[in-house]
Amino acid sequence: MYNMDLFAELAPSPINIIDYDGIVEYYGMMLSYQQADDYFEKLLTQIEWKHDQVNIQGQFIVTPRKIAWYGDQPFHYTYSNVTKVALPWTPELLQLKALVEQQTGYKFNACLLNLYHSGDEGMTWHSDAEKDLRKNGAIASVSLGAERKFSFKHKHNQQTLSVLLQHGSLLIMRGETQSHWLHRLPPTKKISTPRINLTFRMINQRNIT
Numbered sequence: 001m002y003n004m005d006l007f008a009e010l011a012p013s014p015i016n017i018i019d020y021d022g023i024v025e026y027y028g029m030m031l032s033y034q035q036a037d038d039y040f041e042k043l044l045t046q047i048e049w050k051h052d053q054v055n056i057q058g059q060f061i062v063t064p065r066k067i068a069w070y071g072d073q074p075f076h077y078t079y080s081n082v083t084k085v086a087l088p089w090t091p092e093l094l095q096l097k098a099l100v101e102q103q104t105g106y107k108f109n110a111c112l113l114n115l116y117h118s119g120d121e122g123m124t125w126h127s128d129a130e131k132d133l134r135k136n137g138a139i140a141s142v143s144l145g146a147e148r149k150f151s152f153k154h155k156h157n158q159q160t161l162s163v164l165l166q167h168g169s170l171l172i173m174r175g176e177t178q179s180h181w182l183h184r185l186p187p188t189k190k191i192s193t194p195r196i197n198l199t200f201r202m203i204n205q206r207n208i209t
């Protein structure tokens with residue numbers, strides 16, 4: 001019998017967003033709408049959200065966006081010149097991690113979460129290639145809440161491509177994507193509701209206190 005509460009069926013094969021210099025696969029909805037709503041509510045209240053602190057060209061900036069960093073061990077993760085230490089997994093994060101690993105076939109040992117309170121908040125062009133991350137490791141991105149546009153820009157030819165990240169969807173960036181492409185979450189006036197994003201990552205094991 002078809003059960004609406006089961007995890008939504010994935011497209012038989014994910015759609016590749018970029019055709020060269022890396023692989024970005026959009027799987028569409030990984031969770032049913034109800035499950036996505038439930039995870040959104042739980043993560044919103046249970047995650048230890050903190051405003052992100054970044055240091056850009058000597059300027060210490062506190063972002064309106066909130067973040068959290070979780071992992072198998074107290075991994076250190078430094079980006080924008082600020083180091084974060086991973087908190088232990090929550091049950092919901094472990095469930096989502098297991099699901100993502102099952103769907104993608106990759107293993108992850110840490111997760112960076114972002115909370116964008118509205119369309120006013122986004123993330124500027126960057127690639128996720130810090131030395132703490134496994135080189136060319138896969139990064140799996142789960143989206144919950146407001147549907148937002150996610151864009152890629154090639155570092156040399158400036159080609160730009162975008163995908164809409166649905167509530168409960170899964171996207172994976174792998175291969176040489178981070179070496180050749182930047183990505184961003186553009187701010188938009190059209191959206192006033194919040195979005196949570198989880199990026200499951202593979203941190204090098206030596207990055208422990």
Ligand SMILES: O=C(O)CCC(=O)C(=O)O
Nearest residue numbers: 112114123128185197199
């Ligand atoms: O919010 C997103 O979809 C992307 C977040 C991102 O690129 C990051 O955390 O590195």
Ligand SMILES: [Fe+2]
Nearest residue numbers: 126127128183
């Ligand atoms: Fe990123």
